[in-house]
Amino acid sequence: MDHDLSIDLVLSSLPESYSQFVLNFNMNKIEVTLSGLLNMLTQAENTIAKEKLSVHLVSSKKNKNEKRKFSKKDKDEKASTSKGIKPTRGVKMDKDNDKCHFCGKLGHWRRNCKDYLESIKGKKQKEASTSRTNDKEQ
Incomplete structure:
Protein backbone atom coordinates (compact mmCIF):
# COMPACT_ATOMS: atom_id res chain seq x y z
CA MET A 1 0.00 0.00 0.00
CA ASP A 2 1.18 3.54 -0.72
CA HIS A 3 2.34 5.58 2.31
CA ASP A 4 -0.11 8.45 1.68
CA LEU A 5 -2.98 6.01 1.23
CA SER A 6 -2.22 4.29 4.54
CA ILE A 7 -2.12 7.66 6.36
CA ASP A 8 -5.45 8.67 4.76
CA LEU A 9 -7.05 5.35 5.75
CA VAL A 10 -5.94 5.80 9.37
CA LEU A 11 -7.26 9.39 9.46
CA SER A 12 -10.58 8.47 7.86
CA SER A 13 -11.11 5.63 10.34
CA LEU A 14 -10.90 7.97 13.36
CA PRO A 15 -14.07 8.83 15.30
CA GLU A 16 -15.75 12.26 15.10
CA SER A 17 -13.96 13.47 18.24
CA TYR A 18 -10.70 13.60 16.23
CA SER A 19 -12.17 15.88 13.55
CA GLN A 20 -10.15 18.90 14.76
CA PHE A 21 -6.96 16.83 14.65
CA VAL A 22 -7.68 15.58 11.11
CA LEU A 23 -8.48 19.12 9.93
CA ASN A 24 -5.26 20.45 11.44
CA PHE A 25 -3.26 17.57 9.94
CA ASN A 26 -4.62 18.15 6.44
CA MET A 27 -4.41 21.96 6.58
CA ASN A 28 -0.75 21.92 7.62
CA LYS A 29 0.13 19.12 5.18
CA ILE A 30 2.16 17.33 7.81
CA GLU A 31 4.53 14.63 6.50
CA VAL A 32 4.97 11.82 9.04
CA THR A 33 5.54 8.10 9.18
CA LEU A 34 2.92 5.74 10.57
CA SER A 35 4.73 5.58 13.91
CA GLY A 36 4.88 9.41 13.99
CA LEU A 37 1.16 9.56 13.29
CA LEU A 38 0.55 7.09 16.12
CA ASN A 39 2.49 9.34 18.53
CA MET A 40 0.54 12.40 17.37
CA LEU A 41 -2.77 10.56 17.81
CA THR A 42 -1.78 9.49 21.32
CA GLN A 43 -1.12 13.12 22.25
CA ALA A 44 -4.40 14.20 20.66
CA GLU A 45 -6.22 11.49 22.61
CA ASN A 46 -4.85 12.85 25.90
CA THR A 47 -5.93 16.36 24.92
CA ILE A 48 -9.42 15.21 23.96
CA ALA A 49 -9.76 13.32 27.26
CA LYS A 50 -8.82 16.48 29.21
CA GLU A 51 -11.32 18.58 27.24
CA LYS A 52 -14.12 16.10 27.92
CA LEU A 53 -13.31 16.16 31.64
CA SER A 54 -13.40 19.96 31.76
CA VAL A 55 -16.71 20.06 29.87
CA HIS A 56 -18.24 17.63 32.37
CA LEU A 57 -16.98 19.70 35.29
CA VAL A 58 -18.48 22.88 33.88
CA SER A 59 -21.82 21.32 33.02
CA SER A 60 -22.25 19.73 36.45
CA LYS A 61 -23.33 22.99 38.12
CA LYS A 62 -26.41 22.95 40.28
CA ASN A 63 -29.68 24.31 39.04
CA LYS A 64 -29.87 28.05 39.78
CA ASN A 65 -33.52 27.76 40.73
CA GLU A 66 -32.79 25.36 43.59
CA LYS A 67 -32.97 26.97 46.98
CA ARG A 68 -30.03 26.40 49.25
CA LYS A 69 -30.86 24.52 52.39
CA PHE A 70 -29.29 26.03 55.48
CA SER A 71 -28.28 24.02 58.47
CA LYS A 72 -28.59 25.22 62.04
CA LYS A 73 -24.88 26.11 61.97
CA ASP A 74 -25.41 28.38 58.95
CA LYS A 75 -28.31 30.12 60.68
CA ASP A 76 -26.20 30.68 63.79
CA GLU A 77 -23.41 32.16 61.67
CA LYS A 78 -25.89 34.50 59.97
CA ALA A 79 -27.20 35.67 63.33
CA SER A 80 -23.71 36.32 64.64
CA THR A 81 -22.63 38.21 61.53
CA SER A 82 -25.64 40.51 61.64
CA LYS A 83 -24.13 42.10 64.76
CA GLY A 84 -20.92 42.88 62.90
CA ILE A 85 -18.35 41.27 60.69
CA LYS A 86 -16.39 38.68 62.59
CA PRO A 87 -12.98 37.37 61.54
CA THR A 88 -12.90 33.92 60.01
CA ARG A 89 -10.40 31.33 58.84
CA GLY A 90 -7.79 31.64 61.53
CA VAL A 91 -7.91 35.43 61.92
CA LYS A 92 -8.44 36.03 65.59
CA MET A 93 -8.92 39.36 67.27
Whole structure:
Protein backbone atom coordinates (compact mmCIF):
# COMPACT_ATOMS: atom_id res chain seq x y z
CA MET A 1 0.00 0.00 0.00
CA ASP A 2 1.18 3.54 -0.72
CA HIS A 3 2.34 5.58 2.31
CA ASP A 4 -0.11 8.45 1.68
CA LEU A 5 -2.98 6.01 1.23
CA SER A 6 -2.22 4.29 4.54
CA ILE A 7 -2.12 7.66 6.36
CA ASP A 8 -5.45 8.67 4.76
CA LEU A 9 -7.05 5.35 5.75
CA VAL A 10 -5.94 5.80 9.37
CA LEU A 11 -7.26 9.39 9.46
CA SER A 12 -10.58 8.47 7.86
CA SER A 13 -11.11 5.63 10.34
CA LEU A 14 -10.90 7.97 13.36
CA PRO A 15 -14.07 8.83 15.30
CA GLU A 16 -15.75 12.26 15.10
CA SER A 17 -13.96 13.47 18.24
CA TYR A 18 -10.70 13.60 16.23
CA SER A 19 -12.17 15.88 13.55
CA GLN A 20 -10.15 18.90 14.76
CA PHE A 21 -6.96 16.83 14.65
CA VAL A 22 -7.68 15.58 11.11
CA LEU A 23 -8.48 19.12 9.93
CA ASN A 24 -5.26 20.45 11.44
CA PHE A 25 -3.26 17.57 9.94
CA ASN A 26 -4.62 18.15 6.44
CA MET A 27 -4.41 21.96 6.58
CA ASN A 28 -0.75 21.92 7.62
CA LYS A 29 0.13 19.12 5.18
CA ILE A 30 2.16 17.33 7.81
CA GLU A 31 4.53 14.63 6.50
CA VAL A 32 4.97 11.82 9.04
CA THR A 33 5.54 8.10 9.18
CA LEU A 34 2.92 5.74 10.57
CA SER A 35 4.73 5.58 13.91
CA GLY A 36 4.88 9.41 13.99
CA LEU A 37 1.16 9.56 13.29
CA LEU A 38 0.55 7.09 16.12
CA ASN A 39 2.49 9.34 18.53
CA MET A 40 0.54 12.40 17.37
CA LEU A 41 -2.77 10.56 17.81
CA THR A 42 -1.78 9.49 21.32
CA GLN A 43 -1.12 13.12 22.25
CA ALA A 44 -4.40 14.20 20.66
CA GLU A 45 -6.22 11.49 22.61
CA ASN A 46 -4.85 12.85 25.90
CA THR A 47 -5.93 16.36 24.92
CA ILE A 48 -9.42 15.21 23.96
CA ALA A 49 -9.76 13.32 27.26
CA LYS A 50 -8.82 16.48 29.21
CA GLU A 51 -11.32 18.58 27.24
CA LYS A 52 -14.12 16.10 27.92
CA LEU A 53 -13.31 16.16 31.64
CA SER A 54 -13.40 19.96 31.76
CA VAL A 55 -16.71 20.06 29.87
CA HIS A 56 -18.24 17.63 32.37
CA LEU A 57 -16.98 19.70 35.29
CA VAL A 58 -18.48 22.88 33.88
CA SER A 59 -21.82 21.32 33.02
CA SER A 60 -22.25 19.73 36.45
CA LYS A 61 -23.33 22.99 38.12
CA LYS A 62 -26.41 22.95 40.28
CA ASN A 63 -29.68 24.31 39.04
CA LYS A 64 -29.87 28.05 39.78
CA ASN A 65 -33.52 27.76 40.73
CA GLU A 66 -32.79 25.36 43.59
CA LYS A 67 -32.97 26.97 46.98
CA ARG A 68 -30.03 26.40 49.25
CA LYS A 69 -30.86 24.52 52.39
CA PHE A 70 -29.29 26.03 55.48
CA SER A 71 -28.28 24.02 58.47
CA LYS A 72 -28.59 25.22 62.04
CA LYS A 73 -24.88 26.11 61.97
CA ASP A 74 -25.41 28.38 58.95
CA LYS A 75 -28.31 30.12 60.68
CA ASP A 76 -26.20 30.68 63.79
CA GLU A 77 -23.41 32.16 61.67
CA LYS A 78 -25.89 34.50 59.97
CA ALA A 79 -27.20 35.67 63.33
CA SER A 80 -23.71 36.32 64.64
CA THR A 81 -22.63 38.21 61.53
CA SER A 82 -25.64 40.51 61.64
CA LYS A 83 -24.13 42.10 64.76
CA GLY A 84 -20.92 42.88 62.90
CA ILE A 85 -18.35 41.27 60.69
CA LYS A 86 -16.39 38.68 62.59
CA PRO A 87 -12.98 37.37 61.54
CA THR A 88 -12.90 33.92 60.01
CA ARG A 89 -10.40 31.33 58.84
CA GLY A 90 -7.79 31.64 61.53
CA VAL A 91 -7.91 35.43 61.92
CA LYS A 92 -8.44 36.03 65.59
CA MET A 93 -8.92 39.36 67.27
CA ASP A 94 -7.09 39.99 70.49
CA LYS A 95 -9.49 42.33 72.26
CA ASP A 96 -6.80 43.45 74.68
CA ASN A 97 -4.25 44.59 72.09
CA ASP A 98 -6.21 45.23 68.88
CA LYS A 99 -7.75 48.63 68.70
CA CYS A 100 -9.59 50.60 66.06
CA HIS A 101 -7.26 52.62 63.85
CA PHE A 102 -9.94 55.29 63.45
CA CYS A 103 -11.19 56.03 66.94
CA GLY A 104 -8.51 54.25 68.99
CA LYS A 105 -10.94 52.28 71.14
CA LEU A 106 -10.29 48.64 72.03
CA GLY A 107 -12.59 45.81 71.02
CA HIS A 108 -13.36 46.48 67.38
CA TRP A 109 -11.65 47.10 64.09
CA ARG A 110 -12.03 50.10 61.80
CA ARG A 111 -14.30 48.22 59.38
CA ASN A 112 -16.77 47.76 62.26
CA CYS A 113 -16.36 51.21 63.78
CA LYS A 114 -19.63 53.18 63.81
CA ASP A 115 -17.80 56.52 63.69
CA TYR A 116 -15.74 55.44 60.67
CA LEU A 117 -18.77 54.15 58.78
CA GLU A 118 -20.66 57.39 59.44
CA SER A 119 -17.72 59.50 58.25
CA ILE A 120 -17.51 57.51 55.01
CA LYS A 121 -21.25 57.93 54.47
CA GLY A 122 -20.91 61.68 55.06
CA LYS A 123 -18.03 61.95 52.57
CA LYS A 124 -20.03 60.12 49.90
CA GLN A 125 -23.02 62.41 50.40
CA LYS A 126 -20.79 65.49 50.27
CA GLU A 127 -19.11 64.29 47.05
CA ALA A 128 -22.47 63.58 45.47
CA SER A 129 -23.84 67.02 46.32
CA THR A 130 -20.72 68.88 45.10
CA SER A 131 -20.60 66.92 41.85
CA ARG A 132 -24.19 67.96 41.08
CA THR A 133 -23.42 71.65 41.57
CA ASN A 134 -20.30 71.40 39.40
CA ASP A 135 -22.35 69.87 36.60
CA LYS A 136 -24.90 72.71 36.74
CA GLU A 137 -22.19 75.41 36.63
CA GLN A 138 -20.75 74.11 33.36
